[in-house]
Amino acid sequence: MFLFFILNFEPNGQHHPNLPPGPPKLPIIGNLHQLAGSLPHRVFRDLAKKHGPIMHIQLAQISAIIISSPRLAKQVLKTHDLALASRPTSLASRVLFYENTNIAFTPYGDYWRQLRKICSLQLLSAKKVRSFGAIRQQEFNKFMKSLSLLPDGEPINVREKVSEMVNNVVCVSSFGDNCRQRTQLLEIIDRFGRELSGFCLADVFPSYEFVSRIMGRKSNLLKLRKYFDEILDEILGDRLCRRSNRDASNEEDLLEVLLKIKDEDGIGFAITNDNIKAIFVDILAAGTDTSSITIEWAMTEIIRNPIVMKKVQTEIREAFNGRTKITEKDLQSLSYMQLVIKETLRLHPPVPLLLPRECREQCKIDGYDIHVNQKVMINAWACATDPDYWEDAESFKPERFENTSVDFTGNDYEFIPFGAGRRMCPGVTFGLRSVEFFLALMLYFYDWKLPGGLNLTDIDMTETEGVFAGKKDHLRLVPTKAVDYMMLNTDM
Template identity: 45%
Template sequence: MATVELVACWFWVGLALMLPWIILKLWKRGDTGVQNLPPSPWRLPVIGNLHQVMASGPLLHHAMADLARRLDTPLLYLQLGEVPVVVASSPEAAREITKTHDLSFANRPWSPSVRVLVAGGDAQGIMFARYGALWRQVRKICVLELLSARRVRLCRHVREEEARRLVAAIAAAAAQGKATVDVGERISAAMTDLVVRLVIGDRFDRPEEFLQVFKEGKKLATGKVSLGDLFPSSWIARLLSGNMRRAEANHRKMFELMDRAIKQHQERRGNVVEEEDMVDVLLRLQNQDDDLDEPLTMGTIKSFLRDLFNGGSETAVIEWVMAQLMRNPRVMQKAQAELRESLQGRQKVTEDDLNQGFGYRYLKLVIKETLRLNNAVPLLMPRECRETCKIMGYDVPKGTTVFVNAWAIGRDPKYWVDAEEFIPERFESSAVDFNGTDFEFIPFGAGRRMCPGMALGLASHELMLATLLYHFDWELPAGVSPSEMDMTEEMGVTMTSRMKNGLHLRPIVRVPLKTAT
């Protein structure tokens, strides 16, 4: 049985087992008291609009975009089990939520799955922290210390080393005569190693165990809808959420390993540290407690590290860029020609080359166009309404989970010519950018909860992509044409969109890497 069918089967079995609880909820059902909700499709008792969302398949951003189009509304109201949801599908609606009323939507919703991650509130990081003094402090630490432009520059040599190792590994696979390599898997391994080095350094004594637990956690965070999150008040739903129990065990193991890494850093304090990693930075700030508005607890430090690992190791954008280039040979040839003409046989690509504009102008347009069509987080990170307010004339009740469908906005023909076509040149003479002020293009969000790691993520992605395109030519597997490529998406509970079946390509070394490290 296919995965989607199996998930659907368990979903309906779960609902059947919950029937007594459903009857009780129907008996006690009351009115929300809000009179002017946004437009909504018809709902069933208790399960609300779940049947309509699931009928469209597992891709929530597709299903929500379809429902908004059917109702011709930029603001959509859905009831997903017990969870009230509002979806913004236009730049105007996104602007009101992320700018005009940004403070009213500055919280993150805490589902049962999220509560596992934040340990009941004792381990809030930048990703899930509730708006308030603690969030303002962790945001300040990110902006000024962990993810600042200065720190991004300081760690460029680490990114360059990992990019060279990636080239060496792919070249070795090509030399062994392997027909294809899994590009996404190779990039993911390189980015994970990069993030481990940046966050906990090279001196951790259990790196393999740490990477294994981290990979298991990433697998647990893909592809399954949790009944416990849809029906948080039902103990039966929580009982049926086996994935949540495995996530709890993985979370405990991850925090145990983080304790070990932190202890190692503490033990060597006082010794000369040539280069601070992010654990060093957080421990230094913890010792400067008088300068902090809120105490930097070990729970906060570990949640910081968890969020940095999860965000920094995300490689879906790189895989989507490579897929779009393979699907559009004209664009691939243009990007490679510009790189190779500018670098003129250099041994390696460096960030200095990219910062000085060598062969990078067109690749930058390619990345922008990919973010428009294949944003790695198509619904952005969810927000929660802190107080009932009006958006586009409609009432959004307090406690509502709010999504901004950046995927739908980026493909809206009202704002984009040939919206479904991959045309990097559209950005050549356009001032539209992803800095959070052009609401028709917000792949990193906007407002207070905009992605704080954008600069570090872009620097890593740009270098990896330039390196792959400079050193290799790429071919599709035998018998597969660009128009026949499998571009099927899958979406995980972490709200990320990636290629479901991976990207398998044949690398051909074009510019050998003479000295690999």
Template identity: 35%
Template sequence: MESPTWAAYALAWLATLALLLLSSHLRRRKLNLPPGPKPWPIIGNLNLIGSLPHRSIHALSQKYGPIMQLRFGSFPVVVGSSVDMAKAFLKTYDVTFASRPKTAAGKYTTYNYSDITWSPYGPYWRQARKMCLMELFSTKRLESYEYIRVEEMNALLKELYTLSGKPITLKDHLSTVSLNVISRMVLGKKYTDESEDSIVTPDEFKKMLDELFLLSGVLNIGDSIPWIDFLDLQGYIKRMKALSKKFDRFLEHVLDEHNAKRKGVKDFVAKDMVDVLLQLADDPNLEIKLERSGVKAFTQDLIAGGTESSAVTVEWAISELLRKPDIFKNATEELDRVIGRDRWVEEKDIPNLPYVEAIVKETMRMHPVAPMLVPRFSREDCQVAGYDIPKGTRVLVNIWTIGRDPALWDRPNEFCPERFIGKDIDVKGQDFELLPFGSGRRMCPGASLGLKVIQSSLANLLHGFSWKLPSNMKVEDLNMDEIFGLSTPKKFPLVAVVEPRLPLDAYSL
């Protein structure tokens, strides 16, 4: 009997391959995927995403509905754009969607996914979350640092008083106070002070943080089309690696100083968050050892998260108020009535200032710092709203769209804090129409600190000063464009003029 020829083998191989492709095609056809635009070969729907992805995706969701499937290169992406979808992804199926996709930003800027934000769901992340809730952001620890927040706020108010009548770039001053507060709480001192032994200047450090936020939020083509990742077509990976080196040099210096301070001290008492992290790293009972790289990743996360969000939110709030003098008037009337004109606002006063709280909520509705939250990742196949979401799907929750839903908000494009007066809507992750810090297991662990800093900063800025635009600017000239990264700040920083509105002796802080 004649043995089979190579041609016969090849034919059998091709037939098997055809059957496999057909069966996989048939299996795929059975999936009931959410609606969405038809993807192009290779790039998927990336051609539909502009420089402000949350707005591009918002426009698509108006056409395809509150749950929509896109394709970014090789990866399926499902977007939820309604309260019901936010609740499904962040609460009902929270565990299923509790992981993070692997991205270049996570790999190169967070010590290979060692931080709180980008680490995948599992024992390491669960331990990190527990550290945040029990140690780093416990109510007791945050209260113990209140004096730092007060001192730095007083320094800002004093500085603004000296600049009365001159145009100031508000974001610069807000970033400085946020960075000083976070540096003292996390690192124990202002490492960015202009001194001979400072490892970075304040300006360099702010630029590093801006770059970190931009690179963590960019749409890096290689994350979507992995086989061209090595080409680094946009140059982002080169920038990530350079930034990582700068941060590592700084963080090594911080850890060395902290370890030297602890050396040989019996019963050492942790004074700042790095001390706490180093003590945890020494703990032999931890389920997963916290390595030095993990301490550095956590520290970087704490500094970046705490600095950017509060400065961005307060700048947006003041920008919106400059366009609405009546809202400014209502806020200052409340402050004068509740606080009086002979003292400054304290954190404990905030619950007695519902109008100021409403301004903060309205700012977070219209200008969420992370408009699509940080992406999630499905750990297993599941069904949401009757649609199949296969394992490995990336998930975005577009809170920017939810904040503009006319079914939820009357005149959604108008800045109107009154909408929150008398309404029991908070920003702590339980009211899905307003989720600036996210919700569920992956909610921002520093939300309570961020809220304290934002509310007290804004209240004191409104209480202490009258605000106006420079004399050569009209209200209609105020540009409200934004730029997109992991945070969404104003494209053109706000320049304003301040004048004291309290008795002059109030400023001798």
């Protein structure tokens, strides 16, 4: 679950009488029983229908305000963005994110501002993302080659195949093509995700340290961090060795960007190796999961809607016109595919509950007091399916985005899959470029159908529990080559 994100003791809100309404709370556990075995973003949406778009929730010792409407999301993310610009801390975030020195969870302040500037101008700028185009093309070549070896009619696990492409793009972009530790790195990041997404009793009773000790929470986290340390230390050692031999002078990956910033010391404070490791936890975790989840959901919705499938494939094939040399510039003309991606992100935001904010300065939301250190969470999925803003809100209709300026850039609070304001996800361009490129080429070169005997109604749309809301039962489809191809030209 998402609970590790909101960990700070807040004794039942008794000292803050002007809290929003919320569901009745049981002694000791508060509202924990209402989340047992359920998806929090759906439970909170259902509770909001009864208690209102701003609710107070108590999860044992964890007090949180849940926002479920675009109107109130705007108050949090724009009106009071500065007052609510910080992040809560936790045992898990302190250990796995190197004392919260990553991008996502570092507290608001000078260090965060400098990290944000580095991301925007150097690490994840549009220019830098474009420079990785050849890597994306190389990975799609590998994907096509693997499909060419399949027996006719053999289905593939879409999530597994797409994840392999996306993961390799992120790793090569981060550490270069000669990173020997790629497999171990992805394995440990997956373990990070499972550790952070699972429910742990110690997480909701943070003031009782003995609970963490009894359950071995801290020791487990430290073991994971130690393993990650060893892998990153090897990668850093390899790079520093090549740099000393002047073999890394032409490398332009993200690690080289950070090492140059470290060498120059031009941002007002020293960047340590631990800071670099923390940043890569963010890049690897967010960069791999969000893109592959979005592509799988897009393919799922497309296969469930044959009219959409025909329309998007017709657009792509007319635009590419039988060519085998496709570059990312060719994606600019695919207006309907962009609508499909938007609608996928609306119904299936990769992170349906945005990472929590923590109040720095007391403010009011809808007349209720938000006190210092209070946690505030926005249900982005509830905002994106609010019937006051969306007609037939839970149906997949890409055309709803035609002739409208509504976008996911953080200005339309009914559609905020990547957040908004100061803490909006800085890696949107990096992730979306893989989604657009891989989805377009999958639909261009191949026709897709369900394995024999399955009907559209057999597709299970259940989501996974956890921070990232992926598809629980992975989509399996049969690819059939529709356009003859040779390996894509990687000359950008």
